[in-house]
Each structure stands twice: as C-alpha cells, then as structure tokens.
Amino acid sequence: MAHSNSQRGVCLPMSERKRVTIKDLAAEVDVHYSTVSRVMNPATRHLVAEEVATRILKLAELRGFRPNRIAAGLRTQRSGLIGVVLPDIANPVFPPILAGIEAVLGRHGYVPIVVNAGVERARQRFVIDQLLARQVEGLVLATAERDDPLLDYCFQLGIPVVMVNRGEHTGRASCVVSDSQLAMALTVDHLVSLGHRSIGHIAGPASTSTGELRREGFMQAVKRHRLRRGAYAVVEAESYTREAGRRACAQLFEALPGLTAIAAGNDLVAMGCYDFLRERGLRCPEDVSVVGHNDMPFVDALTPPLTTIRIPVHDMGEQAAELLLRRIEKPQTATVVIELRPELVVRGSTGAPPGQG
Amino acid sequence: MAHSNSQRGVCLPMSERKRVTIKDLAAEVDVHYSTVSRVMNPATRHLVAEEVATRILKLAELRGFRPNRIAAGLRTQRSGLIGVVLPDIANPVFPPILAGIEAVLGRHGYVPIVVNAGVERARQRFVIDQLLARQVEGLVLATAERDDPLLDYCFQLGIPVVMVNRGEHTGRASCVVSDSQLAMALTVDHLVSLGHRSIGHIAGPASTSTGELRREGFMQAVKRHRLRRGAYAVVEAESYTREAGRRACAQLFEALPGLTAIAAGNDLVAMGCYDFLRERGLRCPEDVSVVGHNDMPFVDALTPPLTTIRIPVHDMGEQAAELLLRRIEKPQTATVVIELRPELVVRGSTGAPPGQG
DNA sequence: CTGAAAGCGCTTACAG
DNA sequence: CTGAAAGCGCTTACAG
Known part of the structure; x- marks a missing residue:
C-alpha cells in the first residue's frame, strides 16, 4: 500500500527521489568513493588527477549532488551549527543582533539554530539540551542575567559560550556589549x-x-x-x-x-x-x-x-560570532570583553528645562 | 605538543571531555549498546527488562548522557531540522511569526535553522543550498514573491515547503496568510x-x-x-x-x-x-x-x-509549522491555503472627514 | 528480553 | 594518484 505509487518505471515526484551520495557518483564515474570525497573537498582536491576531478565535478553538478554536511560532521566531529539563545525574539533589539551573527557565521560555513529561551529556568535548560543534542559547536547567549545559572550550566557542560548585549563579570565567557x-x-x-x-x-x-x-x-x-x-x-x-x-x-x-x-x-x-x-x-x-x-x-x-x-547592534552580533568562532578554533584563547561605542542621537525629546528656554 | 596538557591524570577542562555515547554507557552497565539505544528511545523502552532499563537510565543521568540527534538522524534519515527563510529578520513582522514557528516545532522535537535570504537571487539559492546540505526536512518560506523562482527551485529539489505571510497561486505549496x-x-x-x-x-x-x-x-x-x-x-x-x-x-x-x-x-x-x-x-x-x-x-x-x-502573526507561524510538519509526515497531503482572520484596531488616526465633524 | 551485524554518508590515515 | 578499510554515534531488522 505504502508503495503503491512507486512501481518501477513510474517517474517519482522529486520529493521521493533519493538524495544522491558520493557512492552514487563514484559508481557512475567508476572510481572509489573516497576519490569523490577528496574531490568535493577543495582542500584535498589537489590529491586527485585533474582530469578525474573535473569529470567528477561535472557529474556532481549534473546530478545536483550536495554533500551531506551532517554525515561529514558526524565523522569530523564538527556540526557547523551554532546555537543562538534569545530571551525573546520579538524584542526589537535582537533581530539586528541575530542578523549580524548570521552574517558572520554564514561567511565561515556555519549556520545558526535560533531558540527562544524565555525566562523560565526549566525551559531554558530544555532548550540548551536540544541544542546540545544537535551537537552545536558553541552558543551565543543573549539571555544572560547577572550570575545566571544558565551560564553555570553551560560551563559545566564545557561548551564554548559568548555573551552578547548583556555581560557577566566572572570572566568565564567573552562578552560583547555596548559601553554603558x-x-x-x-x-x-x-x-x-x-x-x-x-x-x-x-x-x-x-x-x-x-x-x-x-x-x-x-x-x-x-x-x-x-x-x-x-x-x-x-x-x-x-x-x-x-x-x-x-x-x-x-x-x-x-x-x-x-x-x-x-x-x-x-x-x-x-x-x-x-x-x-x-x-x-x-x-x-x-x-x-x-x-x-x-x-x-x-x-x-x-x-x-x-x-x-x-x-551598534548589528556589529555586536558580528563581533560575538567572530569571538565564538575564534574560541571554537582555539579553546585556550583568553576571554575578552568587547565594549562597542554607543552614540547619542539628539532628536526632539530633549530641550532646555522650563524657565530657561 | 598539541597534547601537552592532556597527560594522564590531569583533570581536563570540561570543554575537552569526550561526549559520552551509548557505547560508554553500555560498557559500564555491561550490556550491548543496542540495549542502551532501546532504552533511550521511549518507544522501544518496553523491549528491555525494567530492571536493566532503570539501571541504564540512572547511569545516563549521572554521566550527563545526551543522545546524539545528528547521528540518529543520519541513520533514520530524519534530521529534525526545519529551515526558515526570511527576507529580512529586522522587519518587525517576522519575529512573532518566527516565535510561532519555533513554538510548534519545539513541541514536535524539531528545531529551526533561520536564515536571512535577502533579495538577491544568488544569495537566496546559496542559503537554500546551505539548508539542504544540513538535511533540513522542510522549509518555511516567508520570502516568496508572486511567481518566485526560488519556489521553483524548491519544488525542483523536491523539498516540502510551506509559505507564510505571503502566498502563491499555483497550489504547489500550502500557504498561511491573513485574509486580505x-x-x-x-x-x-x-x-x-x-x-x-x-x-x-x-x-x-x-x-x-x-x-x-x-x-x-x-x-x-x-x-x-x-x-x-x-x-x-x-x-x-x-x-x-x-x-x-x-x-x-x-x-x-x-x-x-x-x-x-x-x-x-x-x-x-x-x-x-x-x-x-x-x-x-x-x-x-x-x-x-x-x-x-x-x-x-x-x-x-x-x-x-x-x-x-x-x-495574527504568531498564529500564522504556528499554523505554517503545523502544516509543514503534516506534509513531512504525509507527503501526499493536499496543499491548502489557510486564511487567518485579521481585525481592525481603531485608534486615533481615523475620524470624520473635514467639514463633517 | 538481548546480542551481533549492517548501514546511514561521510573523512582520513594507511598502503600501494 | 587511488583504493580499501575503519569509524563517527546511532537504529533496527534478524536471530536466538
């Protein structure tokens, strides 16, 4: 029953077509799939004969091959995922911060998983656990309060963390804040x-x-x-x-x-x-x-x-992402506090005090 | 050199501690790791002796075991990831939609990957490719324009898609919109x-x-x-x-x-x-x-x-997520258009026309 | 009720 | 330059 519409010879809707893998490609070009793997990674491409490489690349293009980052991540122990924990995405401060984070992450081949952690302790932990189960490589926390137990939880788990917008004073995590x-x-x-x-x-x-x-x-x-x-x-x-x-x-x-x-x-x-x-x-x-x-x-x-x-909200996001990425590369890096320069925007709500105009 | 600080006997910082896996647990409880796997999944837990199960659960708790969803996903072909594509997160309409999406997703064990796709075609494709490489199981598109080529791209790829806020008229994808x-x-x-x-x-x-x-x-x-x-x-x-x-x-x-x-x-x-x-x-x-x-x-x-x-922005997000999840479960489900009921909020910017007050 | 095995899609030493 | 193999951490038929 479940397969009633997948008889041989019937063109399947795309959504049921199998994703193409390096093995499929390898079979078609008649090389070992490890060779395909080498070609797909720019860093190891030079290890294979140019003629073979171009043949593989061409076929990959044709078949719409997209390497499975998740499988690669399992093998390399790097998910390419960063968790972003917000207290409330609907607060207008966060979207631009998020945009900044995402911009930097994207440039480095990372992708953010964004969660609304709210204010309840239990929900916050749950959300962090979700993120960790997804093997995020690091966390950007915008939720932190002073002496936040959530932070303790993260340190206990040993996951790289950087804080944005709000800071903390124990020096366990880098922070990116505006100079209050x-x-x-x-x-x-x-x-x-x-x-x-x-x-x-x-x-x-x-x-x-x-x-x-x-x-x-x-x-x-x-x-x-x-x-x-x-x-x-x-x-x-x-x-x-x-x-x-x-x-x-x-x-x-x-x-x-x-x-x-x-x-x-x-x-x-x-x-x-x-x-x-x-x-x-x-x-x-x-x-x-x-x-x-x-x-x-x-x-x-x-x-x-x-x-x-x-x-500078967008900047704050960018800097936080960069700090986190650096820390992931080199876990020994000292934590820092980056204070960004705010500026005064004078508009109509300020003027001379009464009786002095 | 690289290992200079990981000699035996030295307590490693948490961040260098190995994640604990089902194999670790299995070895300690002295069962096969498939048994641990069965225990960790509530749906198969009944297959193992209660006494054994509790022993394993207890140890898992103690060791802070967190099943690797990504590895599981590789095996089951389900990443538990949903891509959310926004034109611009800084537009205040989207945060509440996103919050709605995330709320529903979370309830079903999914997690959103959010990306800003901007307006350039090339960037949009890049971003979708990124998402697909991460094996997202479906996409919520808030970017769509009428006859959006991005949509064609998604259909060609055969990935479940639902549109939110903006609709499309070909009926290829479900849409959740407000009744204009x-x-x-x-x-x-x-x-x-x-x-x-x-x-x-x-x-x-x-x-x-x-x-x-x-x-x-x-x-x-x-x-x-x-x-x-x-x-x-x-x-x-x-x-x-x-x-x-x-x-x-x-x-x-x-x-x-x-x-x-x-x-x-x-x-x-x-x-x-x-x-x-x-x-x-x-x-x-x-x-x-x-x-x-x-x-x-x-x-x-x-x-x-x-x-x-x-x-009803939050609702729209919720409904979109639910529709997408349903479609992922049953790809044959017919596409629908959900029109949510808007309401008029009368405040101070409307009044009688001049000369009629 | 439990174990042993195969396999998801990759990467990467190790040979040759 | 290329192949064969092991393994990342899981799940799940298949036996017993």
Missing part, C-alpha cells in the same frame, strides 16, 4: 549642557548587567558634574517594558518632584515615560526632557521623536 | 462609516501577494460601497518602506486631490503618509485619516496612534 558608562556620560552631559540640574534615572532591572552598568554610569556622570544630592534620583523599573517604565516614572516624580529630565533605562521605558507625562499633562520636552537607550526602530517616529543612545 | 480581502473590507467599511467618500489606497508592490490581494480587496470594497470613479484611487509603493510610502503618498494626492482618507499597504507605508502629511501641514485625522496594516509593535505610540489591521 560612556552611554550614560553622553546622556547626562547632553542634559546638563541643556541646563538641566534635576535629573532622574529609571534603571533597568538590577538582575541585568545593562541595568546595573547604566545605573553606575549615571551615578558617575552625575558626580562628575557635581550635582548635589537631591538634584538627582534613581528608581528601578521591574522590567524593560513600557508599562514598568510608566510605573517607575510615577515613582521617580515622587522621589524627585522638581525633576526636569529623565534618563530612561531603555527606549521601552522611555515610552512608558511618555505615557506617564501625557497622563499628567506634562509636555515633553517643554516640561520634561527624556532620553532613551537603544534607538529601537521607529522611535524617531514617536511624538516627540526620541533622543536616545544608539548602540 | 476581509482586511480591506474592514478598512474601507470603517472609513465609509466615518463619512469618507474620497479614499485612496497605497498598494504594496504588485510583485508580492499581499500587495496584489490588498489592492484587489480595496477595489472590491470600494465597488461594494458604490463609490464612483473619481472617488477613489490607487497608487503603488515601490516597496514596503516608510520612504516609499512617503513618495507614494505624494503621488496619491496628485491622483486624487480631494482625498480625505488613505488605506495604506502596511504600517511602514502609513508612517510614510504621516511624514508626508506633516510636510504638507495637513493634520491627521482632522484633514486626512490613515489606516495601516499589520499592527506592528509600537504603532500605538505614534502620534496619532495608528488605526490599523491586526494580523
């Missing part, structure tokens, strides 16, 4: 130069490296400018979301009633600030200036267009 | 009910199924409402981008000077309309109403918040 300290310096400098003297910061969750580092950066900048206590305040958003930003913004106004400028932990948080200001009937930037972080797509189309920090 | 006709009916009905009698449509590129179908849907809706010729117009945007939308919007005003409402091909195009209206000093929605399509993230934060069509 510089970013916050740019932000605060900009605000101060506009005349602001009462500035609040809505920090991201302290469990993330970005949350912590941006907060530190803010504090340093504020001290460098000798803002006195009472001229600045920091509150923490529960998460990097618009809604958490809105709530944190409310708290910030309680902590620092006279504030004229807000450095938001990221653009989503900044959007939450917009929401809050609108509710309160406060105008941006006339009453309160807002600076975001990330330069997400389309924040230039908000009203007002958001002044924010642009982080 | 309904979407445009909702859009035009909404506009007409607000009192608009002069409505323009900025169509997406005719080379995409969405561009063509939405245009047709617009025409049908307009005729159903018996709008006379001269009361509507259609222009085509060169691409689904903000800038192309801005240019097309300018053309639209030339084609239909008295227009009071625009049905944009998608949200990016709608943003281009916002840009154009602002340039011209026209207010939205007081002077001109605008409806988008897709309900991209954060279009609710634009000024005015964009009235648009929400398409």
Whole structure:
C-alpha cells in the first residue's frame, strides 16, 4: 500500500527521489568513493588527477549532488551549527543582533539554530539540551542575567559560550556589549549642557548587567558634574517594558518632584515615560526632557521623536560570532570583553528645562 | 605538543571531555549498546527488562548522557531540522511569526535553522543550498514573491515547503496568510462609516501577494460601497518602506486631490503618509485619516496612534509549522491555503472627514 | 528480553 | 594518484 505509487518505471515526484551520495557518483564515474570525497573537498582536491576531478565535478553538478554536511560532521566531529539563545525574539533589539551573527557565521560555513529561551529556568535548560543534542559547536547567549545559572550550566557542560548585549563579570565567557558608562556620560552631559540640574534615572532591572552598568554610569556622570544630592534620583523599573517604565516614572516624580529630565533605562521605558507625562499633562520636552537607550526602530517616529543612545547592534552580533568562532578554533584563547561605542542621537525629546528656554 | 596538557591524570577542562555515547554507557552497565539505544528511545523502552532499563537510565543521568540527534538522524534519515527563510529578520513582522514557528516545532522535537535570504537571487539559492546540505526536512518560506523562482527551485529539489505571510497561486505549496480581502473590507467599511467618500489606497508592490490581494480587496470594497470613479484611487509603493510610502503618498494626492482618507499597504507605508502629511501641514485625522496594516509593535505610540489591521502573526507561524510538519509526515497531503482572520484596531488616526465633524 | 551485524554518508590515515 | 578499510554515534531488522 505504502508503495503503491512507486512501481518501477513510474517517474517519482522529486520529493521521493533519493538524495544522491558520493557512492552514487563514484559508481557512475567508476572510481572509489573516497576519490569523490577528496574531490568535493577543495582542500584535498589537489590529491586527485585533474582530469578525474573535473569529470567528477561535472557529474556532481549534473546530478545536483550536495554533500551531506551532517554525515561529514558526524565523522569530523564538527556540526557547523551554532546555537543562538534569545530571551525573546520579538524584542526589537535582537533581530539586528541575530542578523549580524548570521552574517558572520554564514561567511565561515556555519549556520545558526535560533531558540527562544524565555525566562523560565526549566525551559531554558530544555532548550540548551536540544541544542546540545544537535551537537552545536558553541552558543551565543543573549539571555544572560547577572550570575545566571544558565551560564553555570553551560560551563559545566564545557561548551564554548559568548555573551552578547548583556555581560557577566566572572570572566568565564567573552562578552560583547555596548559601553554603558560612556552611554550614560553622553546622556547626562547632553542634559546638563541643556541646563538641566534635576535629573532622574529609571534603571533597568538590577538582575541585568545593562541595568546595573547604566545605573553606575549615571551615578558617575552625575558626580562628575557635581550635582548635589537631591538634584538627582534613581528608581528601578521591574522590567524593560513600557508599562514598568510608566510605573517607575510615577515613582521617580515622587522621589524627585522638581525633576526636569529623565534618563530612561531603555527606549521601552522611555515610552512608558511618555505615557506617564501625557497622563499628567506634562509636555515633553517643554516640561520634561527624556532620553532613551537603544534607538529601537521607529522611535524617531514617536511624538516627540526620541533622543536616545544608539548602540551598534548589528556589529555586536558580528563581533560575538567572530569571538565564538575564534574560541571554537582555539579553546585556550583568553576571554575578552568587547565594549562597542554607543552614540547619542539628539532628536526632539530633549530641550532646555522650563524657565530657561 | 598539541597534547601537552592532556597527560594522564590531569583533570581536563570540561570543554575537552569526550561526549559520552551509548557505547560508554553500555560498557559500564555491561550490556550491548543496542540495549542502551532501546532504552533511550521511549518507544522501544518496553523491549528491555525494567530492571536493566532503570539501571541504564540512572547511569545516563549521572554521566550527563545526551543522545546524539545528528547521528540518529543520519541513520533514520530524519534530521529534525526545519529551515526558515526570511527576507529580512529586522522587519518587525517576522519575529512573532518566527516565535510561532519555533513554538510548534519545539513541541514536535524539531528545531529551526533561520536564515536571512535577502533579495538577491544568488544569495537566496546559496542559503537554500546551505539548508539542504544540513538535511533540513522542510522549509518555511516567508520570502516568496508572486511567481518566485526560488519556489521553483524548491519544488525542483523536491523539498516540502510551506509559505507564510505571503502566498502563491499555483497550489504547489500550502500557504498561511491573513485574509486580505476581509482586511480591506474592514478598512474601507470603517472609513465609509466615518463619512469618507474620497479614499485612496497605497498598494504594496504588485510583485508580492499581499500587495496584489490588498489592492484587489480595496477595489472590491470600494465597488461594494458604490463609490464612483473619481472617488477613489490607487497608487503603488515601490516597496514596503516608510520612504516609499512617503513618495507614494505624494503621488496619491496628485491622483486624487480631494482625498480625505488613505488605506495604506502596511504600517511602514502609513508612517510614510504621516511624514508626508506633516510636510504638507495637513493634520491627521482632522484633514486626512490613515489606516495601516499589520499592527506592528509600537504603532500605538505614534502620534496619532495608528488605526490599523491586526494580523495574527504568531498564529500564522504556528499554523505554517503545523502544516509543514503534516506534509513531512504525509507527503501526499493536499496543499491548502489557510486564511487567518485579521481585525481592525481603531485608534486615533481615523475620524470624520473635514467639514463633517 | 538481548546480542551481533549492517548501514546511514561521510573523512582520513594507511598502503600501494 | 587511488583504493580499501575503519569509524563517527546511532537504529533496527534478524536471530536466538
């Protein structure tokens, strides 16, 4: 029954045609299949007579031969697969990072397996196990929180790991991040130069490296400018979301009633600030200036267009992939932290403080 | 030299520890490795004595054994890999689709390989070849244009394919799309009910199924409402981008000077309309109403918040993955077109036409 | 219930 | 320059 339509002589639909293998080719050219294998690999091609090689290559082309990378990988112990673990692909920061990763990987003959790991521990482990069962040669983690147990799990398993976007401080893995300290310096400098003297910061969750580092950066900048206590305040958003930003913004106004400028932990948080200001009937930037972080797509189309920090997301992906590949080649390579240079993009959400225009 | 740090007795870093295989386990429990194999597979586990099975399972746990899916796949001819081909991961429509795909795949023990195929023919073929070399069992294509040669290539190769977001009309592949006709009916009905009698449509590129179908849907809706010729117009945007939308919007005003409402091909195009209206000093929605399509993230934060069509992106991904999986199981399954139900989300960019408020 | 064997599609020393 | 063989880590008829 199952074979009712595969009688001899009937042309099978392509989907049922057997994939062609080196053995098929070898039989047809009448050489041993190891010779075919040598020809298919550019690095060993020179080992076989040119005439034979061209004959094989031509036939391979004709038959649409495609070497089975998976079989090769089994033999060579290299799958050519890299796992990319994201907390949430729908977060607009990740797609460009992923694009950067994929670009570099492709150039080196690798291919990414992308998974959404979410936030639950159990799911994260499951996903990593899936990846490992597929023999991924390394992992790019964009999920990591400070002291992330997932990281411990990876190290325990002995798989090469690099972190992107968020960092970690134990030095066990290389990280590619944007320079948060510089970013916050740019932000605060900009605000101060506009005349602001009462500035609040809505920090991201302290469990993330970005949350912590941006907060530190803010504090340093504020001290460098000798803002006195009472001229600045920091509150923490529960998460990097618009809604958490809105709530944190409310708290910030309680902590620092006279504030004229807000450095938001990221653009989503900044959007939450917009929401809050609108509710309160406060105008941006006339009453309160807002600076975001990330330069997400389309924040230039908000009203007002958001002044924010642009982080080189695509680059981050590329660098992370390169670091990982290097580490796979040479496992002894020292871990490094690559800090990429962010830049301030001034748009319409920042201006002089009220009464100073 | 290369082995200088792997002398006997020295504890190797984890990363150099050999992966444990069924043979290792078998040797330790003193059974044949085929027995271990049977135990590891839930479907054949009942074939072995319970006592033996538990002993093996326990050891596997202890040694952190993870069956090599790739080796298994080589033997069973099933890689458990699905290729997902996107035109551009950075386009906000795709991440949720991808999330939907991945969710279903994961539930069935599959894992996605995601690639950005871009728009160049050569790159697209290269990318598909890469995927095929990895023995992907099927492909989800989100790239497809009408009469896409890439599709021909896939069929020629005989690989199961399903299309998502964009469709194709030859019936060779199943498609999962949003119902464009309904979407445009909702859009035009909404506009007409607000009192608009002069409505323009900025169509997406005719080379995409969405561009063509939405245009047709617009025409049908307009005729159903018996709008006379001269009361509507259609222009085509060169691409689904903000800038192309801005240019097309300018053309639209030339084609239909008295227009009071625009049905944009998608949200990016709608943003281009916002840009154009602002340039011209026209207010939205007081002077001109605008409806988008897709309900991209954060279009609710634009000024005015964009009235648009929400398409069930996550669902589309899920359905596409399910269809593909079904087709892989039963290649003879008829191809289907699944049209998902979009809905109108009314926000601030639509209102009564001027002089009728 | 368990073992022994063949084989998935490759790569790569080892001979010749 | 080419062939023959072993083996990567599994699965699965086939015996017993």
